[in-house]
Amino acid sequence: MSSWNMSRDCCLWDGVICDEMTGHVIELDLGCSRLVGKIDANSSLFQLSHLQRLNLSWNEFHGSHISPEFGRFLSLTHLDLYNSNFSGQIPSEISHLSNLHSLRLSGTGRLRLVAHDFKLLLQNLTQLRELDLTFINISSTIPLNFSSHLTTLNLGFSGLYGIIPESIFHLPNLETLDLSYNYKLNGYFPKTKWNSSASLILLDLSGVNFSDNLPKSIGYLTSVHSLSLPNCNLRGPIPESLSNLTCIEHLYLQDNSLNGTIPSGMFSRLPSLSRLHLSNNHFSGELEDFKSNSLEEIILGGNQLQGQIPKSVQNLENLKGLDLSFNNFSGNVDISLFSNLKQLLGLSLSYNKISLINENKINFTWPESLTMLELAACEVKELKFLKSAKKLWLLDLSNNKIQGRIPDWAWSNWMSSLRDLNISHNMLTSVDSIPLQLLDTIDLRSNLLQGSLPIPSNSTKYFFISHNNLTGEIPSSICNLTSLRMLDLAKNNLKGAIPQCLGSITALQVLDMRHNNLSGNIPTTFINESSLSSLNLHGNKLEGKIPQSLTNCKQLEVLDLGDNHLNDTFPVWLGTLPKLKVLSLRLNKLHGPIRTSRIENMFPKLRIMDLSYNAFSGNLPSSLFQHLKAMRTTDPSMEASRYGGNSYYQDSIAVVSKGYEREVVKILFLYTTIDLSKNKFEGHIPTIMGDLIALRVLNISHNGLEGPIPSSLGSLSLVESLDLSSNHLVGEIPAQFASLTYLAVLNLSYNHLEGCIPQGNQFQTFENNSYEGNEGLRGFPVSKSCGTTYAVSGQLDGEESNSEFLSDFRKAALMGYGSGLCIGISIVYFMMSTWKPIWFARIIVKLEHKIMMGRRKKQRRQRNCRRRNNH
Known part of the structure; x- marks a missing residue:
């Protein structure tokens, strides 16, 4: 528009086309014109009443709505507002443009189209050839009334749901169909020939849920050039009919559940195929030889392919990307295999069973184009073979056998290009410096590095050297x-001390210094703009108080200060952190009662709280438990979820579960725990703890708790480990505990409990050590019987009497096993009226249990026998 001159006829301006007969402006092309601001209803644009084509794509109309005045262009055949940053609701007046052949409104997610207007649009625009509503928030089902003239239909990322009407696949002139990444959309492939199969060139249904096999009818799409079906819940083998797609150039079937072998026709009968993406499926078997020179990308990672890598790889002169990682390929792979691949950009062979070798000891030259090389777990022992790779920006040599130090020539080669370096899990002994100016990520974890901490360049974003x-x-x-x-x-x-200035790095998200010999105080300089989400200082010698400036870290999810020498009271102010999920303060010198403030919403996301091995005192904090919202609710959809970390780093924490301490590397929602053991708490166990129904582990052992065990703990239906040992608890074990079907570890030892031990479900699996030190408990598995009490008024003298008794006892047991539990026990009880050894009462209950278990085993064997006979 800068060239527009008011002294010249506007029909001569750039982007303006007029009708030669009438002089009316009929086309206005202002695409990519750097236009900004708003288009108001009184804009002179809307005075161009004869306009037939209008292109305002790729401009910056931020904050501007699409005016209803656009509906006045009744002669318009082409309207293009693609990616011009309009926002708000698309006016229904657009449906008045009944002469439109092409409508492109796709944008960046700021536009929305209500379901009624979507249907109205399709109903009135009967001449449409091209409709592009990508990234428009429609949130609707797909209507049935599409124009039969349609050649292009793009509705990707539109929030569509429901089922794809099969009529779409039968539009006679359709060339492009894109319904990608509508994750609530379901579909079914036509089982017979598609009407559009002769014309369809591009089909993109990425992310649509099919939950079906690829049908044979896919072979009718003989004109298709690009077929995209990743992440579609597809299963079963690839049909042989897919080899009929002789025009196909791009085939994307990754992230499904496809299985079987990869048809040989993929590499021989598809002469135009350039991109083949089959990663993250369940393909098995060996790869056939590659026979197509058109292949540019072969992405097969994350399958179960086996055998040797075909030597025909060296003939793929146009290959730019090869990913065979995370399979079961085996044998030696000579680097000369890749010497002819002059256009190779990326190669990934990681995590197979191969050994990379240089058999002929040649001065191998990598392609100058190579920028990405992933050779993790490939038995690499030295770096000489990389001397010719001088433009790498990503290099992964982790989990190999590289020893010594990184040679100077390597740093020199990578100085101007390398951004991501992973040499973790090797045997490197020294890194003098890291002179790489562009480095984003350096991973040197799990080596044998000695000496002082090397400092990378100021541009580094991710530095791992644990x-x-x-x-x-x-x-x-x-x-x-x-x-x-x-x-x-x-x-x-x-x-030494942790540098105070680390708390002032705004971008820092993860700070992990656990298990060192750091001393002094925790930094007190955490700033308001902090991005910190994980702080782990576990296992050092830190002293002093927990800094209150941590409340500035509003993104904090994981805080582990355990196993230090911190001397403080409970930091209740941490409860204001809105995202805190993990809090571990175990093994410190923390003391005093746990008092809560009057804050309305405390610790709303907390799922792991470990305060064990301190000197906290007073009553257990009922007011704290009533705030733990994330522990008071269960959400099945979160079972497989995890939080903490990303592809580079996973949070970890020491968790005591089922009696053992373990380091949980990926902190799952499964580990919802409270550990308050080894403190000085007293008083009764609050009944409100029974409301924490998401708990998997509860440990309040080794305190001074008294009173009965509240029956409300029987509501902890997901609990797997429950430890109340070494307290002063009295009364009976609540009968409600028998319903805790997930309970794998129970420790009630060393209290003052009495009465009958509940029976059934998990209680049949617990041993004596779950109850020892409670003299008043009776029933299995302790020695005292529960129910009828038998007087013991004498003792057999000598081994002979004991042997005689045992002989008769075994006979009775065998009779019980053969005759049935009730008869056998009756015989034993009859014997007891005559023989009354003092130790008999301690084994009678065990006998009942063994006979019952033996009977169950016999019944299982009989059932299995009947099943085999039936088969």
Whole structure:
């Protein structure tokens, strides 16, 4: 528009076309014209009443709605507002443009179209050839009334749901169909020939749920050039008919449940195929030889393919990307296999059973184009074969056998290009410096590195060097890494103070320094703009108080300060952190009662709380338990979820579960725990603890608790480990505990409990050590019987009497097993009226249990026998 000159006829302006007879403006093409601002209803644009084509695509109309005045262009055949950043609701007046052949309104998610107007649009625009509503929020089912003239239909990312009408697949002139990434949309492929199969060139149904096999009818799409069906819940084998798609160039079937072998026709009978993506399925068997020179991308990672990598790979002269990672390929792979691939950009062979070798010891030259190389777990022992790779920006050599130090030539080669370096899980002994200016990520975890902590360049965002033998102090120069997002120094021998300035790095999301010898105080300088989501300082020698500036870290999810020398009271102010899920303060010198403030919503997301091995006192905090909202509700959809970490880093925490301490690397919602053991709590167990129904682990052992066990704990239906041992609890074990079907570990030992132990379900599996130290308990598995009490008034003298009794006892047991439980026990009880050894009462209940279990085994064997006979 800068070239428009008011002194010249507007029909001569760039982007303006007029009718030669009438002089009316009939076309206006202002695409990519850097237009900004709003288009109001009184804009002179709407005075162009003879306009037939209007293109305003790729401009910046931020904050501007699509005016209803657009409905006045009744002669319009082409309207293109693609990606011009309009927002708000699309006016229904657009449906007045009944002469439209092409309508492109797709944008960046700021536009919405109500379901009624969507149907009205399709009903009135009967001349449409092209309809593009990608990224328009429609949130509707798909109507049935599409124009039979349609050649292009793009409705991706539109929030569509329901079932795809099969009539769409039968539109006679359809060339492009894109319904991708409407995750609530379901579909069914036509089982016979599609009407559109002769014309369809592009079919993209990514993310649509089919839950079906690929039908043979897919072979009718003989004109298709691009077929995209990733993440569609497809299963079964690839039909042989797919080899009929001789025009296909791009085939995307990744992230499904397809199985069987990959048809040989994929590599021989599809002469135009350039991109083949079959990753993350269940394909097995060996790969056939590659016979098509058109292949540019072969992405087969994440399957169960086996055998050797075909040597015909070296003939794929146009290959740019090859991913065979996470399969079961085996044997030696000579690097010369890739010497002819002059256009290769990326190669991934990670996590197979192969050994990368240089058999002829040649001076191998990698393609100059190579930028990504992933060779994790490929038995790599040295780096010489990389001397010619000088433009790498991603290099993964993790889980190999590389020893010594990284040679100088490597740093020199990668200086100007490398952004992501992973040499973790090797045997490197030293890294003098990391002189890489563009590096985003460096991963040196699990090596044998010694000496002081190397500091990477200021541009580094992710720095992992845990599980090494680094010594010395952490230099304050690490705070120069102002772009740092994740810093993992865990499990080294670093000492001294934590630099205070680390709390001031705004971008820092993860700070992990657990299991070192760090001393002094925790930094007190955490700032308001902090992005910190995980802070792990477990297993150091930190002293002093927990800094209240942590309340500035509003994104904090994981806080582990366990196993230090912190001396403080309970930091109730941490309850204001809205996203905190994990809090571990175990093994410190924390003390005093746990008092809660009057804050309305405390610890709303907390799912793991470990305060064990401290000196907390007073009553258990009922007012705290009533706030733990995430522990008071269960959501089945969260069972498989996890939080903490990403593809580079996974949060970890020490959790005591089922009697054992374990380090949970991926913190699952499964581990919903409260551990208050080894403190000085007293008083009664609050009944409100029974409301924490999401708990999997509850440990309040080794305190001074008294009174009865509240029956409300029987409501913890998901609990797997329950430890109330070493307290002063009295009364009976609540009968409601028998309904805890997930309970795998129960410890009630060393209390003052009495009465009968509940029977049934999990209680049949617990041993004596669950109850020892409670002299008043009776029933299985302790020695005292529960029910009828038998007087013991004498003792057999000598081994002979005991042997005689045991002989008769075994006979009775065998009679009971053969005759039935009731008869056998009756015989034993009859014997008891005559023989009254003092130790008899201690084994009678065990006998009942063994006879019952033997009978059950016999019944199972009989059932299995009948099943085999029936088959």
